[in-house]
Amino acid sequence: MGKQLNLKWAKASSLQTPEFEFADTSEALRVLNIPQPVCLETWNVGASKEEISEHSIGYTSVREQDNGFLCEAELEAGGSRYRIIDEWVRAEADTWQVNRKAVVLQGKENAGFRLRLDVVTAFQKETDFTDLRYFAPPALYDKNDLDEDGLEDYLSTRNLMYREDRLNMLAVLAYDENRKFSMSLLRADQPAYDDIPDRPNKERLFLQKTDIGSLGVWKVPGEQDQMSLRAAYPFYEGERCHALYMKERPDWGSFWPAETGETFEVSYAIRVETAPAFIDAIWQSYTRRMKDLESTPVPLPATAEKLNEYRLESLDRYYIEKSEEEDPNMPAGYALNCHPQNGIQLSNIIQFGFTGQNILSAYNSLRYGLDNGIDDYVNKAQKVVDFFVNKAHLRDNGMFYNLYSIEKKSFDFWWTGLLLPLAYAEGERLVELMGPLYDHREFVIKALREKQGSYLRCMNEDVHALVLIYQFEKSQGRENKEWLAAAKNYAEFLLRTQEADGTWYRAYDTDGNAITDPPIWFGTTMYEQKSSTATSIPFLIELYEITKDERYLEAAQLAGRFVRETIVRGIKFNGGIHDSIYAKGQLIDNESIYFPMIGLLALYKATKDEYYLQGAHDAAKLNASWTVLWDVPLPPSSTLAKYGFRSTGIGACDTPGAGYVHPFELSGVAEMVEIATLTGDKDMFRVAELLWHGCNQTVATPEKDWGYRYTGLQEEGYLISWWAWDDPMFGDTGFGQRWKGEGNKTCFPWIPAVAVHCYWKLFDQFGTADFSRIKDQINMQA
Structure with a gap:
């Protein structure tokens, strides 16, 4: 017999409470208990948070039945009388499910109630927040504690509750490093409906019939000195959250109307699993949830080839160049920066890397132009690269500028x-x-x-793209030696500035010196200041393959060891995104684990060293976990609901902004497929397929335009939960009204850049981007 989770009953007076033992043939360990299985919070409309009342009891009745137990309790609370019926059933050997029904037997108007479940640790005398490692993607990776002060970095607390529409897998997990097991609290049924709360005066407490609850981790109050995995229905986010305001981060929550006859049902599951390491617990939990939730791909709006056509046509609308008479620098680039709803250009800024991705766009346009006989695309792409090499390059030290202002006729910072x-x-x-x-x-x-300088990530991205377009041009019989020379000059900058531990800093001034001030922006710890190290690896490997200069490979390997041991194994990835408005400048985000994944895979392909493949596979597991596995219910009147948006397969962005999703994860889909092929990981392939479909669904097509001005445009991101709803900084502005069910009203060149590049990578590996055909090729049938 394998590991099994057994449900036992403890008795206090006439009341009974559940306990859970994790057992095999040789031992049984009491891991969890629920000291107060029935916990009601009551509230009267208009009352303060301090006036919320809590009422907790055990079950008054427990009856054994087929495959489980039927439990009941009645209680008077807040002037009303309630009945709670909990049906506990064994769902799997290591999983128990509770189907809860709450009934208001006698209620009153202008009052509400909330039902809570606290599953409490019970395997040692004391368990503190810092004793466990947590996983609730995308909101919580370990403890979100890069400065290692014992508090979550963005909310500055240890008690964390998240609306379920922020959580990719509808679950929260706690892992015990010493005993090598994980404990999960899952929402077993999927939330089916939600709408805009009625809060005319920006109330933080209100009545609402919503199927969205909350999951999180919470220190057990009183003398127990234990941690709990906590569920609340309907939702409560406290002690802090980013739903309403950025700086203040206040809590908020809803209550179900406590009128006579009101009822609701909700289901949870408790699961305990063994895993040799935290990263294994993460992947095991996430992939099981993918099966639990029966995640299925969103249909593509058109063929991949048609999407390429649409995307590049829309990008070309925002191409800009100036003659030597107009501007001696002769700038050329894709300056896309608009609200996609009206398509009007907001500023003529040419950006390299991050949100700009100009050289990657040039690669895509040139390759597509050559394949389809569009000389205009080819000529424009070559001009973009020439401008990057001739004017954005600081030849004295090898660096590149990140941004050019057409209006100012100068590079800017x-x-x-x-x-x-x-x-x-x-x-x-x-x-x-x-x-x-x-x-x-x-x-x-x-x-x-x-400050005058450049981000390392931005330089690495577009210089890597420079090498790609150089290689492709050469394969077509045209060699741009000056392009390669600029790339090699930049590589010398990387070799000079690499630290003894294999790292680079996040940014450098135009003299080539590391920038670390102000610390709130560039980082206070090694994990933050050196968070962009992995971005150098793909470029160095590509240049090594061209030149066979061993120095580039050696530098990449030194960086790869740091990335695998510190960033991936330590789960300390952060700093991929450059535009934090939260409590600190460095975010735990999807982009910061994407680069370790592609960098370690590139090292494996160059060296065939299994060490790097294992690191790439672990990074890919973390990268995959940013993918939403279920369809979040949206307000019926919202734009996304109107167009039939499905959240399955879309990528989350960052931890403090959980509930905001975007299509950036298309960047790593091809590498995920390659890693799945090399390791035989069918679950990895399934997530890649979900991403390919989910992240491509919102491209405007002639048949479905999503409210965008031009075919081929795609919005940068979407809200599937609430974010800064009341904050005046996102109020009555062009970027305002970013509510649940709406987009962020932003379009940048990175969106088509990463998507079309992903297509080329898939095509070069498999001759197609059709996942049904790829699946047959590599025998990845489930």
């Missing part, structure tokens, strides 16, 4: 996407564009405006 207006506005106009965001980040803005 802006440091962050959300602060992009810094690149094209000043004075009152700047304050007008940024609104309260300017005040919120003023101290950072003032410090950053004195």
Whole structure:
């Protein structure tokens, strides 16, 4: 017999409470208990948070039945009388499910109630927040504690509750490093409906019939000194969250109306599994949830080839160049920066890397133009690259600028996407564009405006793309030696600045010196300051393959060891995104684990060393976990609901912004398929397929335009939960009204860049981007 989770009953007076033992043939360990299985919170409309009352009891009746137990309790609370019926059933050997029904036997108007479940640790005398490692993607990876002060970095607390529409797998997991087992609390039924809460005065407590609850981790109050996996229905987010305001981070929550006859049903499951390491527990839990939730791909809106055509046509609308007479620098680039709803260009800024991805777009356009006989695409792409090499390159030290302002006719420094207006506005106009965001980040803005330099990630991305387009041009009989020379000059910069431990800093000034100030922006710990190290690896490997210069491979290997041991194994990935508006500048985000994945895979392909393949596989597991596995219910009146948006397969963005999703994960789909092929990991292939479909679904087509001005446009991101709803910095502005069920009203060149590039990578491996055909080729049938 394998590991089994057994349900036992403890008796206190006439009441009974559940306990769970994790057992095999040789031993049984009491791991969890539920000291108060029936916990009701009651509230009267208009009352304060302090006036919420809690009422907890055990079951008054427990009857054994086929495959489980039927439990009941009645209680009076808040002037009303309730009956709770819990049906406990064994779902699997290691999983128990509870189907809960709450009935208001006698209620009253203008009052509400919430049902809670606390599953409490019971395997040692004391269990603190720091004793366990947690996984609730995308909101919580380990403890979100990069500064290692014992608190979650973005909410500054140890008690964490998340609305279920923020959680990719509808579950929260706690892993015990010493005993090598994980404990999970799962929402067993999928939430089916939700709508906009009625809160005319921005109330933080209100009545609402919503099927969205909350899951999280919470320190057990009183003398027990244990941690609990906590569920609440309907939802409660406390002690802090980003749903309403960025700086204040207040809690909020809903209550079900406590009127006579009101009833609701909700199901949870408790699961305990063994795993040799935290990363294994993560992947085991996530892939089982994918099966539990029966995640299925979203249909593509058109063939992959048609999507390429649409995307590049829309990108070409935003191509801009100036003659030597107009601007001696002769700039050329894809300056896409618009609200896709109207398509009007907001600023003529050419960005390299991150949100700009100009050289990758040039690669895509040139390759597509050559394949389809569109000379205009080819000529424009070559001009973009020539501008990058001839003008954006700092030949004295090898670096590249990140941004060029067409209006100013000069290179500029802006440091962050959300602060992009810094690149094209000043004075009152700047304050007008940024609104309260300017005040919120003023101290950072003032410090950053004195800096002249470039982000490592941005330089690496577009210099890597430079090598790709050089290689492709050469394969077509045209060699641009000056392109390769610029790439090699940049590689010398990387070799000079690499630290003894294999790392690079997050950013460098134009003299080639590392930038670490202000610490809130560039990091306070090694994990943060050196978080972009992995971005150098793919470029160095590509250049090594061209030149056979062993120095590039050696530098990549040194970086790869740091990335695998510290970033991946330590689960300390962060800093991929450059536009934080949260409590700190470094975010735990999807993009910061994508680069370790592709870098370690590139090292494996160059060396055939299994060490790097294992690291790439582990990074891919973390990268995959950012994928939403279920369809979040949206407000019926919302734009996304109107167009039939499905959240399955879309990628989450960052931990403090959980509930905000975007299509960036298309970047790594081809590498995930390759890793799945090399390791035989069919679950990895399934997630890659979900991503390919989910992240491509919102491209505007002639048949379904998503409300966008032009065919081929795609919005940068979407809200499937609430984020900064009441915050004036996102109020009555062009970027405002980013509510649940709406997009973020932003379009940048990175969106078509990563998607079309993903197509080329799949095509080069398999001759197709059709996953049904790829599945047959590599025998990945489930």
